[in-house]
Amino acid sequence: DGITRTDDGLSLGILPLAEQEFAFTNVESQLRVAEDGELVGTVRNDGPVPARSVVVQYAGNSQSVIPAERSTAVGTLDSGESANFTLPISISGEAESGLRSLDMAVQYRNGEDELRAFEDLVVDAEIAPERDRFDVAVENRTIQSDGARTVDVTVTNNLNETASDVEARLFADDPLDTGDTDTGYVQSLDSGETTTMTFELTTTGSATPGSTYPISLDFRYDDADGDSQLTDTYRVPIDVIESEGGGLPLPVIIVALLVVGTGALVVYRRRQ
Incomplete structure (x- = not known):
């Protein structure tokens, strides 16, 4: 009859993908107080889909940790795939040695070429004490x-x-x-x-x-x-x-002259 009706009893089942996550493994610290060093390790794509243009970043703001470059690229990672990274970092001379927790992040592009970042990452890095250059x-x-x-x-x-x-x-x-x-x-x-x-x-x-x-x-x-x-x-x-060259040391000679001079003075006064 030309009357508009609405059927709102329909439903559709969807299965959302898991969150896109990343993890760090085999992290080694080559950092030392008052020197340039490197943080090396492996980044793994733990998400359900490939991640393109993956970049490992130092995300902290400590004034004693100075990244020579804030990020290093590792390319595209399929789901479950890993890649090694090397991040150059300098440690200032005012820093304390010992174990430090460094905030890290992974930036990537999804399937729609949208820029995304996974920031819930922390790595423990040992800072070696300062040494003589x-x-x-x-x-x-x-x-x-x-x-x-x-x-x-x-x-x-x-x-x-x-x-x-x-x-x-x-x-x-x-x-x-x-x-x-x-x-x-x-x-x-x-x-x-x-x-x-x-x-x-x-x-x-x-x-x-x-x-x-x-x-x-x-x-x-x-x-x-x-x-x-x-x-x-x-x-x-x-x-x-x-x-x-031989001879007596100068201090010994001086002491000897003083002794001789004193003795000569005593003898002279007695004769007077």
Whole structure:
């Protein structure tokens, strides 16, 4: 009869897909205080459908954790598929070492090319304590009183990167002094590589045999990003030994002269 009617007794059954989720496995921390490092691991697509353009991100806001790049791409992951990732991260010199929880996220595109993010991810990463950027060793740590010698310093690169334009500077305070050669240079030093630098060292007349005095070194170098860096000061003990030229040490001579002078004065007064 042309009258509009509505049949609202119909129903349709649907089966919703599970939530698109991701998980991290085999996470390893290569992070250390005051150094550039990496967080490496595996990301797995635990969702029911493929995820395209998958990107692993650091999602935290700690001022001591500085990602060199906020994200790293791993491509498309089918349901249940995994892929390895490496995320470069720097740890500031003010950070504390130990176990840290890092907020992470996975960004992806769904089947409709819509951008989505899964943010309920946290990884535990061990932050290693700060270490000397270079190892410094001096085999022969002795010098003769009122003498001079060359000092061979063995330098090892402890960094996880190549250090270039490495310049070392030697400092010494009285009674030690640097000679004409107080700087050392090497064009580049790979991670774990060792080189030897030679410096000149002298003593003044006030150096006492049997005493120990410090010398200091610091290093200026360019890191892998081309930024100039200056290390803390390294202190190395130097032992002063008696000169092989013979004769009594200066302090002994002074004491002997005082004794002789005092005795002569006493004899002179008695004769007066």
